[in-house]
Amino acid sequence: MKVLAFGIVKEIFSGSSIDLEFDNELTVADVKRKLETQYPKLKALASYAVAVNDEYAENDLVIKDNDEVAIIPPVSGG
Amino acid sequence: MNTDIQILDMPLDINACINWVMAPECGGIDVFIGTVRNHTKGKSVLRLEFEAYERMALKEMDKIAKEMLQCWPLHKIAMHHRVGILGVGEVPVVIAVSAAHRDAAFDACRYAIDTLKETVPIWKKEIFEDGEVWVAAHP
Known part of the structure; x- marks a missing residue:
């Protein structure tokens, strides 16, 4: 399973x-x-979220094969 | 279509955003223009590097626009964010909102930039003379 990083x-x-x-x-x-x-x-970050298929995911979400999983560190756009 | 949401790797066209939301039925346009500041906590910033999880970022920006249209009587929304390397004074974000009356445009525009900074997966790295740091990454 591939996990994307940003x-x-x-x-x-x-x-x-x-x-x-x-x-x-x-x-x-x-x-x-x-x-x-x-x-x-990862534990030293202020926080981080996991996105599954382009959506912020809750901890109890079950991941399916072929889902796109990404690690979202604290955002800082703008 | 009353929203124009884009992530671009070239200089943003502020006038194009304003012109796109302008309409005869509107009494005003509120525009937020983010600019690269030359210092952070007393240190000189040389440049910023922006990166986006593009598909998700566009989706989150679209959610913000939909919420704005639900909460305020708006006409049009343009929301453009730039990625790549930006120097001091360059523009990473433009949000233009048009409405019949100014209160809605002001409030919605403020909501848009505040929410974008909280939810949209875009990151910036500040480059100083003596190092670099991903903004907000660590407590």
Whole structure:
């Protein structure tokens, strides 16, 4: 499963995306937990959200294969 | 179509935004123009680098415009955001709102920029002489 990175998360992942092992019943909370273990610097961010198919996702959302998953660090547009 | 929402990697055309929302039935146009400031917390800023999760950013900007149209009697909304490298004084964002009466245009325009800064997945990195920082990333 591909996870897209933006802003500072690209630096944390050392790239614009990473591959995460997909399994059934994987929730947004699970993805966060896995990523935080692999990339502890995520925990130092002011906050971050997960987007699934271009929408902010709640922690209990179950991710399906082929969903587009992205890590959204604190936004700073404008 | 009463909204014009774009993310562009070239200089924004402020006049085009204003002209697009202008209409005979409107009594006023409110415009917010964001500009690159030359300092942050006492440090000189050389340039900013903007990056967007484009598809999602357009979707979130569209949500903001729809909320504006629901909450205020507006005529048209133009919301353009730039990405890429911007120097001091350049314009990363333009929001133009037209309405029959000014209160709606003022309030909606303020709502648009405030909400954009909270929800739209766009990021900026400030480049200083002695380093760089992703704005708002860390507490």
